Amino acid sequence: MQETWQGILKQEITNHYVSSQQEWVDVNISTSGLLNLTIVSDQFADLSIPQRKEQVLSLLSLLHQLKVSLSPGFLSLYTPQEAESLNLSRPQVVNGALVYTWQDLVLQAANPQNYPQPAQREPRVPRTVTFYSFKGGVGRTTALTHVAWILAMRGRKVVAVDLDLEAPGLSTAFNLNPQPEYGIVDYFYERSYLPEGVEPSISVAKIFGEVRMPNATGRLFVVPAGYLNLDYVSKVDDLRAITVVDSGESLWSVFTREIKEQLQPDIILVDSRTGINQWGALSLLQAADEVIIFLFPNEQNRQGIELLLQSIQALKNISINFVFTPVPDVTETGMSKVRKIWNNLHKNIKNARDINDETNEDETSDSDSDLDESQPELAEPLVVPYLSPIALADSYPVPALVDYYTRIANLIDEETDELKRKSILTGAEHRWEIIESLEFPEVNAADPKQELSLLFQRTTDFERFLDDMNCLIRGRKGTGKTALYWLLLKHKSVAQKLAHGRLDNTVGFSGHGRFHDSRPSRDEFKTIHKELQRKEGSWEAFWRAYLLLRLFKENYFKFPRGKQGAKFNNLKAILKDLPGDKWQYEYTQTLINLSTDSSLRLIVKDAIDLIDEQAKSKSETLWFLYDDLDEDFPEVGEVRHQALTGLFQLIQACEARRTVAIRFKIFLREDIWTRLNFDNKSHFNGRDILLQWTRIDFLRLALRQAIQSNDFKSLVDRFSPVESIDQASEETIDRALELLWGSRRRRGQKTKYVSRWVYERLTDSSGTTFPRSLSLLLKGSKEQELTYRGQTSIQSPTDRLLRGKSLEIGLKKASEERCNAIKEEYPDLRRFFDHLKGVSALPTREELQTVWQESAQNVLSPFDEFADWLNEIGLAEWRDNEQRYKIADIYVYGFEMIRQGAV
Numbered sequence: 083m084q085e086t087w088q089g090i091l092k093q094e095i096t097n098h099y100v101s102s103q104q105e106w107v108d109v110n111i112s113t114s115g116l117l118n119l120t121i122v123s124d125q126f127a128d129l130s131i132p133q134r135k136e137q138v139l140s141l142l143s144l145l146h147q148l149k150v151s152l153s154p155g156f157l158s159l160y161t162p163q164e165a166e167s168l169n170l171s172r173p174q175v176v177n178g179a180l181v182y183t184w185q186d187l188v189l190q191a192a193n194p195q196n197y198p199q200p201a202q203r204e205p206r207v208p209r210t211v212t213f214y215s216f217k218g219g220v221g222r223t224t225a226l227t228h229v230a231w232i233l234a235m236r237g238r239k240v241v242a243v244d245l246d247l248e249a250p251g252l253s254t255a256f257n258l259n260p261q262p263e264y265g266i267v268d269y270f271y272e273r274s275y276l277p278e279g280v281e282p283s284i285s286v287a288k289i290f291g292e293v294r295m296p297n298a299t300g301r302l303f304v305v306p307a308g309y310l311n312l313d314y315v316s317k318v319d320d321l322r323a324i325t326v327v328d329s330g331e332s333l334w335s336v337f338t339r340e341i342k343e344q345l346q347p348d349i350i351l352v353d354s355r356t357g358i359n360q361w362g363a364l365s366l367l368q369a370a371d372e373v374i375i376f377l378f379p380n381e382q383n384r385q386g387i388e389l390l391l392q393s394i395q396a397l398k399n400i401s402i403n404f405v406f407t408p409v410p411d412v413t414e415t416g417m418s419k420v421r422k423i424w425n426n427l428h429k430n431i432k433n434a435r436d437i438n439d440e441t442n443e444d445e446t447s448d449s450d451s452d453l454d455e456s457q458p459e460l461a462e463p464l465v466v467p468y469l470s471p472i473a474l475a476d477s478y479p480v481p482a483l484v485d486y487y488t489r490i491a492n493l494i495d496e497e498t499d500e501l502k503r504k505s506i507l508t509g510a511e512h513r514w515e516i517i518e519s520l521e522f523p524e525v526n527a528a529d530p531k532q533e534l535s536l537l538f539q540r541t542t543d544f545e546r547f548l549d550d551m552n553c554l555i556r557g558r559k560g561t562g563k564t565a566l567y568w569l570l571l572k573h574k575s576v577a578q579k580l581a582h583g584r585l586d587n588t589v590g591f592s593g594h595g596r597f598h599d600s601r602p603s604r605d606e607f608k609t610i611h612k613e614l615q616r617k618e619g620s621w622e623a624f625w626r627a628y629l630l631l632r633l634f635k636e637n638y639f640k641f642p643r644g645k646q647g648a649k650f651n652n653l654k655a656i657l658k659d660l661p662g663d664k665w666q667y668e669y670t671q672t673l674i675n676l677s678t679d680s681s682l683r684l685i686v687k688d689a690i691d692l693i694d695e696q697a698k699s700k701s702e703t704l705w706f707l708y709d710d711l712d713e714d715f716p717e718v719g720e721v722r723h724q725a726l727t728g729l730f731q732l733i734q735a736c737e738a739r740r741t742v743a744i745r746f747k748i749f750l751r752e753d754i755w756t757r758l759n760f761d762n763k764s765h766f767n768g769r770d771i772l773l774q775w776t777r778i779d780f781l782r783l784a785l786r787q788a789i790q791s792n793d794f795k796s797l798v799d800r801f802s803p804v805e806s807i808d809q810a811s812e813e814t815i816d817r818a819l820e821l822l823w824g825s826r827r828r829r830g831q832k833t834k835y836v837s838r839w840v841y842e843r844l845t846d847s848s849g850t851t852f853p854r855s856l857s858l859l860l861k862g863s864k865e866q867e868l869t870y871r872g873q874t875s876i877q878s879p880t881d882r883l884l885r886g887k888s889l890e891i892g893l894k895k896a897s898e899e900r901c902n903a904i905k906e907e908y909p910d911l912r913r914f915f916d917h918l919k920g921v922s923a924l925p926t927r928e929e930l931q932t933v934w935q936e937s938a939q940n941v942l943s944p945f946d947e948f949a950d951w952l953n954e955i956g957l958a959e960w961r962d963n964e965q966r967y968k969i970a971d972i973y974v975y976g977f978e979m980i981r982q983g984a985v
Contacts, residue, residue, distance in 0.1 A: 098141060099123035104162035106172040116155030117142070122165045122172075134159040207501055208241070208347045210338070211494050212370035214354040214362065215377060216386035218249070221407045221466060222376040226353050227255045227478035228487035233349060233494065234295055234302040241290065241347045243305040245365050246355045247318050250307030253291070257477035258304050262291040265308025270333045271317045274325045286340040303345060323364040334368045349498055358390075372401045372497060374490065379406050379420045387427065403493055407466035417465070424463040464489050496825055499802075503821055503881040506801050514871050517883050519791040522860040525853070527568030528596065535576045536790065538569065539783040539853070540808050546771050548584045550703060553733055553746045554766050556755045557773030558956060559712075559907055560852040560900070563749035567709040570747075571597045588703045591632055593625075593746070595709035598632075600665040602673075604714055610674060611721045619678035621728020622735060627676035627686050629706060629732075630693075631657065631669070638704075639693050653685050690741060697743035709749045712907075726750070727760040734765055751907075752850075753955055775851040777841045778812040783853055784840075785815050787860065788822050794883075797821050823863075823889060824882035836889070843893050846956030846970040855896040855972060860884075862892030894975040901976030904955070914938035918977040924966045930958070 092109040099121050100107060108120040119138065126134050135157055142154065160170065215222045223246070230242045244252035247267060269289050272282050293302040308314050325333050341347065354365035366373060375390075377383040391402075404427060406420050466486050507513060525537050546552055547566060557563055569577050570590035578585045592598055602610065614624060633639055634657045641650045656675070660668055676682050697704050708729065715722040733746050752772065775783075786807055789795040802817045804810050816837050823836045844859065845851040866888040870876050879885050905912050914937040921933060931945050942948045949967070952958040958967045974981055 095119070095121065095141065099125055102162075108173045111152070112155060115152060117152050118155040118157075120156075120158040120160075120170070122160050122162055122170065124161060126159055126161050131159070206371055207505065208338075208342060208350050209371045209494075209498050209501055210350040210352060210369050211372045211374060211497075212352040212354050212365045214366060214373055214375050215356050216375075216390060217378070217383060218356045220376045220378050220383075221472065222356075223251055223255055223353050224472055224478060225374075225376065225405065225407065225466065225487055225490060226252070226351055228480075228484055229491045229494065230302055230351050231293075231295070231479040232484060232488060232491040234293075234300040235298050236491075236495065237299040238348045238495075238498065239301050239303075239345065240349050240351060241303045241305060241341060241345060242351045242353065244307040244353050245361050245369075246353050247307050247321075247361050248355060248359075250310070252353050253304055253306035255478045256293050256304050258291045258293065258306065260291065261309075262306065263288045265289055265306045265314075266337070267308040267314060267317050267321065269337065270321055270325075273327050273333060273336060274321060276327075278328050286337065286344050290341075290345075300348075303347070305341075323360040323368075332368060334364055338369075348502075349494060351494075357386075366400075370400055372403070372494070374403050374405060374493070376405050376407055377423075379409060379416075379423050384423050384426065391427070401497070403464065405464040405466060405490060408468035408472075409465050410468045412465065412467045420463055420465060464493075499817060499820060500825060500881050502801060503824075506797055507821070507880060507883070513878065513883065514868070516791070516793045516797065517864060517867055519793045520788060520860075520864050520883075521790055522787045522857050522864065523790060524857040525562075525565050527565045527573060530572055534569065534573045535579065537786060538565065538573075538576065538580065539779060539786055540580050541773075541779040542776055543771050543773055544580065547747075548581050550745045552769050552771055553748060554755070554770035555747060555749045555773060556752045556770055558752050558846070558848070558850045558852070560854050560903060561773045561775065561850060562853055563773060564709055566747075567592075567595055567707050567749055568597070570705060570707060587701055588705055589638075589697075590705045590707060591636060591638075593629060593632060593706035593708045594711070594714070595707065595749075597707075597709075600663050600669075602665065602670060602714070604716055606665075606670050607715055607725065608719070608721060610670065611719070611724065613674045614677060617674070617678035619674070620731075621725050622731040623677040623683050623686070623728075624673060624725075625729050625732040626683075626690060626735075627673050630676075630686055630689055631673065632706075633693060633704075635663075639696050641689075642692070649685060650689060653682065653689060656682075687739075690736070690744070691739060694741040694743045702743065704744050705747055706744065707747045707749070711748070712751045712754055722754070723758065726754070726758055730760065730763075730766065734762060753951075756954060774849060775853060777837070778815065780841050780844075780851055780853070780856065781812060781815045781819060781837055782807050782810075784822075784856055784860065785818055787857060788819070794822070820881075821883065823884045824879065824886075827886050827889075836886075840889065840893075843971045844896065846972050847953060847959040847968065848956035850956050852900060852972070855900055858896040858899050859889070859892040862895035863888040864892075866891040893971075897972055897975035897977075899976070900972050904957070904973070908955070910941050911938055914941070915977060918969075918973075918979055921979050923969045923971075923974045923979045923981050924964065925969070926966050930967050 088109070088111065092107065095109065096107045099105060100123065102124070105123045107122075110118045110120075112118060121138065125137075129137070138157060138159060139154065160168070213222050213226045226242060230240050233240050242252060242256075243266060244250050245266070246252070250265075253261060253265075264284050266289055269282075269284050269286065272284050276282055290303045290305045293304060295302060308317075323333070327333065327336060329336075331339075338350070341350070350369075352365050352369055355361040375387060377387055387404075404424065406424070409416060409420060411417075411419075469483055469486065471480055471483060523532070523537060525534070525539075526532055527534055527538070541562070547555060555563055555566065569580075570585075570588075571592055574585075574590070577590075594601060610624065613619070614621065641647045641654045647654075653676075656672060660672060676686055693704075711722075711726065711729075715725050717723075729748065733748075736744055736746075755770075785798075785804065789798060798804060798818045798821060801821055802814065804814060804818050807815070819837060823840070825836065827836050827839050840856070840859065841851065844855045863884045867884050870878065870885075870888075901915065905915055914933065917933045917937040922929060925933075930949070934945055934948055938948060939945075942951060949958070949960070952967075953960070956970060957973055958969050960966075961968050969977075969979060973979075
């Protein structure tokens with residue numbers, strides 16, 4: 083931390099006057115701003131008092147260099163012998179932790195040079211959050227009641243304590259019935275005056291009551307100030323917040339110890355006295371781990387809070403947040419006033435979460451310097467508007483208004499979760515064992531040995547996929563199309579379980595794809611295309627014949643016998659004469675023959691109708707799945723375009739003939755579908771699915787992979803059990819994953835939440851997110867994290883398994899794989915991709931156009947069409963505000979583009 087001017091001044095004086103153990107310096111700055119100096123040095127020998135003062139004042143000219151306005155006060159200047167004769171001794175080191183009063187705080191704030199650097203406060207359970215306001219009437223108590231209610235409804239065990247002893251009201255606000263026998267004033271008073279050796283009669287169990295909350299998963303207890311009567315007034319007037327009992331503990335420490343033993347709460351919420359007084363000091367200086375300051379957005383409140391901050395920031399280990407309430411004007415005009423005060427407050431605060439954050443060197447890497455410069459400097463301030471139902475309410479909370487206080491509860495929840503994670507992730511060696519147990523296996527539905535039921539993530543698109551009418555499943559490569567293809571073909575029982583019975587009467591067949599090793603190759607499709615052109619056949623007829631061939635080889639149907647089946651004899655003979663399972667020349671020629679011979683084409687149609695009738699008689703639906711169409715059909719020479727057009731024409735023809743038991747599922751790359759043009763393409767509008775992974779899908783997949791480790795699953799079960807990943811909310815999944823990667827990537831004014839960071843970094847500019855990239859990121863993060871094992875000079879995070887630097891290394895590995903994948907998808911543009919190295923990740927139009935001219939102009943032109951194509955494939959998007967293109971982060975790292983300095 084940067085040294086204070088007081089420390090620099092004291093060090094300069096010490097360096098000048100102290101050279102032996104008998105010499106010493108005491109620098110003290112009064113609350114009125116006077117510099118009081120005591121210097122004991124041999125340099126004053128043989129000098130008169132005026133000469134000594136002149137010498138010291140000359141040295142104090144250093145103050146002008148420090149730009150500090152300070153006047154000298156008492157100057158006590160002695161030789162060591164004179165100091166000894168006067169019984170002067172060097173000042174003792176002050177215990178900076180014993181700050182009980184405002185005077186203690188002010189003196190420490192004015193004289194940091196005399197206090198040791200405050201240590202980071204050890205995490206305390208329960209965590210104590212003080213609700214404070216400089217002035218009354220700002221809804222502080224009302225906010226506390228609502229926040230306490232929210233936290234208890236979420237499953238927390240909450241204790242709310244009324245320390246507004248001179249104007250208590252917490253128990254009344256909650257309409258606590260019955261009231262406890264005593265209050266905290268009685269509890270404090272008895273312990274303040276109890277004779278030594280006598281046990282108190284007012285136990286902590288007698289000073290709290292419980293708020294009855296139907297349907298709550300947590301509990302809420304209230305500690306009132308006490309009964310308002312003359313005895314109460316007398317006790318409050320006689321009590322002193324700084325009292326230390328015989329055991330050496332303060333009143334507050336006794337209370338927290340005993341309430342913990344009695345209730346084991348998660349959180350203590352303290353309703354503090356307003357202004358600057360002894361009970362406000364206790365609430366802030368002794369009790370608080372976190373302070374939430376409530377203020378009305380006016381100059382009077384701002385000045386009062388700034389005065390408080392000048393003092394309280396000396397502690398440096400209390401986190402501080404602000405809530406503006408009640409805000410009468412929440413329009414843009416009113417909010418601009420709030421934001422102005424909000425920004426000024428943040429300029430004057432040194433928040434403990436900024437100074438003492440664990441993120442250290444691995445969290446402040448260049449990945450935190452977002453390319454998205456449109457992000458605001460500060461998060462939106464917490465605001466509670468003026469609410470007339472609050473003002474008129476007889477008791478709290480007001481259920482209809484609870485949502486206004488949710489963000490405050492979220493702040494407390496987050497800190498409480500971090501404490502809980504730290505308590506769970508204890509033991510360094512155990513931590514490394516858990517990390518080693520993490521595997522993050524990728525979903526490989528083609529592998530029959532993989533436990534697909536444990537790894538397959540049922541996305542929000544899955545229900546629409548099950549709809550028979552939806553025949554086109556489109557999406558970018560790597561979004562899970564092939565996993566769906568294999569799921570239906572090789573993992574039927576898993577698919578049925580995921581579909582909750584909707585696939586019980588569905589039979590899946592591979593119309594084309596890798597499920598069958600025996601299938602036409604790319605070269606054979608070129609030959610088929612030429613023969614169809616030469617013999618005036620059609621791709622629609624080819625796909626119909628191919629479908630029939632697949633069903634025949636699967637032995638799904640039989641041709642009828644007798645007169646009814648006579649017309650199929652020739653077709654039956656052709657199919658039976660085909661050689662074994664391996665795809666051979668005869669298969670290709672048979673398909674060409676069935677697609678070009680006019681009589682055979684008609685018989686194939688009748689055979690398809692026959693198959694449909696047989697399926698309906700069994701109450702079955704036949705699904706034909708088509709995959710690998712981008713790889714097996716070359717784009718050159720119009721082969722792919724005409725082949726795919728024919729496939730979609732077959733679907734339309736089957737529907738026209740009402741073959742209702744035969745359904746199609748075609749898995750196609752999004753950019754191929756976009757550029758495909760054929761008659762009646764609009765027929766498929768509304769019958770298609772664009773596969774995209776929402777954030778909840780993505781987080782569910784991450785958790786599903788992580789809990790393949792039994793060790794990690796055990797942690798989740800202790801911290802935040804998830805009964806059903808598919809049914810759990812995003813908040814629940816996110817909370818469980820915090821054990822893996824933490825909550826915030828960095829703290830303070832530009833908070834980065836890890837789950838959002840991961841999702842956004844693995845999402846391209848078209849909004850497509852890649853599940854395989856997630857597995858690679860997590861695998862790379864694990865490998866990097868293990869490299870820190872045994873390095874005592876690098877501190878491991880205590881609230882997560884994977885630190886920020888490890889996630890960044892994992893992101894680079896995921897990006898490299900994605901860049902290789904896009905090069906394979908578009909081999910003609912490899913030169914363009916290679917030329918992106920060293921280019922800004924936020925290029926101007928001119929910069930990107932230069933790269934295009936050097937590497938891709940002969941492949942795709944004009945430039946505007948090329949730029950549109952980059953957006954289509956998710957590589958880049960144009961941003962009007964910056965007048966630049968934004969290259970998606972998932973590609974920036976792998977293409978080694980320049981991330982910093984792009985503004």
